[in-house]
Amino acid sequence: MSKFRLKLTALFMLLIGLSVLAAGIFTGQFYKHNHLEALGSHMETQLRVLSAAAPWPKGESKTAQTEYLESQAIRFKELADMRVTYIATDGEVLGDSDHAPGTMDNHAGREEVREAMQSGMGRSIRHSDTLDENMLYVAYASKNGETGETLGVIRLAMSLSAVEKSLDRMWMALALGLLAVFALAALVSYRVALSVTRPLERMTSAAKRMAGMDYKVRIPDAGKDEIGELGRALNAMAANLQDHMGEIRRNELHLQSVLDHMISGVVMIGPDGRIRIYNRSAELLLGSLARERVGRSYTEAKQQYELLQLIRSGFDIGEPIHEELTVYYPEERLLELHLVPIPMDDDTAPGLLLVLQDVSAIRRLERMRSEFVANVSHELKTPVAAVKGFAETLLAGAVNDPETARSFLKIIQEESDRLNRLIGDILELSKIESRRSPLQFSPIDLRSFLERQLEFLGTEAAKKEISLELDAPEELFIEADEDRLGQITLNLLQNGISYTPEGGRVRVKAIIVESEDGGDFEEHVRIMVSDTGIGIPKKDLPRIFERFYRVDKARSRSSGGTGLGLSIVKHLVELHHGTIRVESTVGVGSTFVIELPLIQDY
Incomplete structure (x- = not known):
């Protein structure tokens, strides 16, 4: 009680x-x-x-x-x-x-x-x-x-x-009656007090639970008197608070969901220097967890010294800042930073909103685009300059010398062919990258397919006395685009023949392998094209699939290569949902390993 x-x-x-x-x-x-x-x-x-x-x-x-x-x-x-x-x-x-x-x-x-x-x-x-x-x-x-x-x-x-x-008997009767009345009064008083205090106790308990942010509590109907009206008013207040808190929580969840799924890192810092918001992308970009940062001062992040200096500058000048900054933790990245002062709560001093975006890939793509334009310009200029120079020589009188004219015209034809191949490869690569040429998948008998590829290149290999070998199981079917798969294998085989000395060997091997993907085992076809050529230096292996990248530029040009073949091969393999890698030893040879799904997942 x-x-x-x-x-x-x-x-x-x-x-x-x-x-x-x-x-x-x-x-x-x-x-x-x-x-x-x-x-x-x-x-x-x-x-x-x-x-x-x-x-x-x-x-x-x-x-x-x-x-x-x-x-x-x-x-x-x-x-x-x-x-x-x-x-x-x-x-x-x-x-x-x-x-x-x-x-x-x-x-x-x-x-x-x-x-x-x-x-x-x-x-x-x-x-x-x-x-x-x-x-x-x-x-x-x-x-x-x-x-x-x-x-x-x-x-x-x-x-x-x-x-x-x-009188004594009367007083005795009065005393006994008084005791009986006291007992009855105690019972009545308790019942009356209970009827008054129980609703108040329920309201007090409900108010304490509301103070603890439990707005689901409700007070039972206590009648039509003032206490009952008070209980109904508390119930109405709890219902309104529950609705408002539900709306606030939904808005918080929406905001948190938006922040967590943003590709940009978002960090909000209060006027006191303590971090209030730290989303998932910020965790990835800055290498620390939200639970380690929220509620603590930004100055505790010692790994990004330049970033700390930039935040201090934002507090000092109180104006938006836009910078690009290289950070080295948890890994080297180029970050684009937008630092904006924002008002917070009732504080007179503003806080800071920091938005970070990893632009390493964008800048790398821009650099690759610039390099691509420069390489295309250079590659186009070389045959054009040769055609122009020899044409001018012929026009200057060399046409009167039949032997010289024939030699010059042959060079003009070769450079024109090279220019035509270069333009064709550029257009092909552009078409593949923009996915304007969708693949047409169909079942392919891989052994028969590879036999036709080797037969097509037999004459070219025979000129250098290079033996072509095939190791593939019978009735091995793969779902692929036949034209694009032929483009992949022909490019790799031609590269093997071009960079293998006379009397060497180019070998194609196909096997079925299993790989685990999320607990499920999937079957893949592994195609290995190996040669006994000059090999690729270890330092060049990471860039071998870049456009216009050549290990031996002089030899590549003399062989008629454009520098786009392996880049086209890599894009076509990826369109088949596969992977490609290269293993090579200088002076021993190279092996290109392709893994393609046995059945395509549309």
Whole structure:
């Protein structure tokens, strides 16, 4: 039970108890007063009757009066069952129903006697030492009917023990009733306090849960009184808060989802220098987790010193900053940074919003594009310059020398063919990269397909006495674009023949391999084209598939190569959802390894 309920119950019990006690005391006093008043009135009536029935003797000696009055006192006691006393005007007792008059004190000073002498009737209540109990005394002045002179006083005395016992019984009954009322009051008070405090306790508990951001709590209907209205108001407030908090949480989730799926890193720093937002892309770009950074100062990120200096500058100048910055942790990257001051909360000083984007790939592509344009210009300029130079020589008179003219015209034809191949390869590569030429997949018998490729190159290989070998299982079918697959294998075989000395060997091998992808095993076809040529230096292996990259530029040009063949091969392999790599040792030979899915996943 709550302290408030205990206090409220005690208050109700106190109020009820005081009310019942006051009512009991008032009732007891009222009962006592009325009982004594009725008893006194009865005794007064008895005195008048007694005075009339036995008039006070007149003109007789005191001894005769005493004998007469004493006998009357005894006689009337038997009739009225009350003590009867006759008192002379001087206070001397002349007759008494219970004691001998001579043994009794003078009664002139008794209160009831004095009142009777003065007003004709007197009353008093006092303790009787003779009887050792409280007595009610009523005195009546007996007068001479002719002269009105007071002859004496007749007094009746009655014990109040019966009255006191009756009052004691009444007080006992009152006490028992009070205890019963207290018990009933306790029960009623508890029920009343419970009906008042239970809704308040529920509201208090609900308010505490709301303070703890639990807005699902509801208070049971507490009736139609003010407490019930308060409960309904709290329920309405909780429902509104729940709706608002739900909307806020949904907005936070949307914002967090947007931040987490942004390709740009986003970092928000408060005016105090503490990081407040740190999204997933920022984790990848800066090499630290959000839980390690949020709530802590940006100066703790010691790995990016240049970035820290830039953030300090942003706080100092308070203006947007746009920079490109190279960071070396967790790896070397070129980052484009936008640093913008933004107002936050009620702070007068602004915070900073830092947006980071990895532009390493973009800058690399731009560099490759510039290099590609420069290489194309250079590669186109060489045959054009040769054609122009020899044509001008012929026009200058060399055409008159048949042998010289024929030699020059042959060179012009070769350079034109080379220029035509170069333009064709550039267009082919552009078409492949832009995916304007979709692949047409169909089942291919790989062994028969490779046999046709080797047969097509047989004459070229025979010129250099190079042997062509094939190792492929029968009935090995692969799903691929036949024209593009032929372009891949012909390019690799021609490269092998071109860079293999006379008497060498070019070998093609095809096998089925299994690879694990997410717990599932998939079958792939591995095609290996190996030669016993001059090989590729280790430093050139990472760039071998770049456009216009040549290991031996002089030999490549003399063989008629454009420098785009391997780049075309790599793009075509990737369009088949495959991979290509090269293994090579200088002076021993090279092996190009292609892995293609056995069945394409559309």
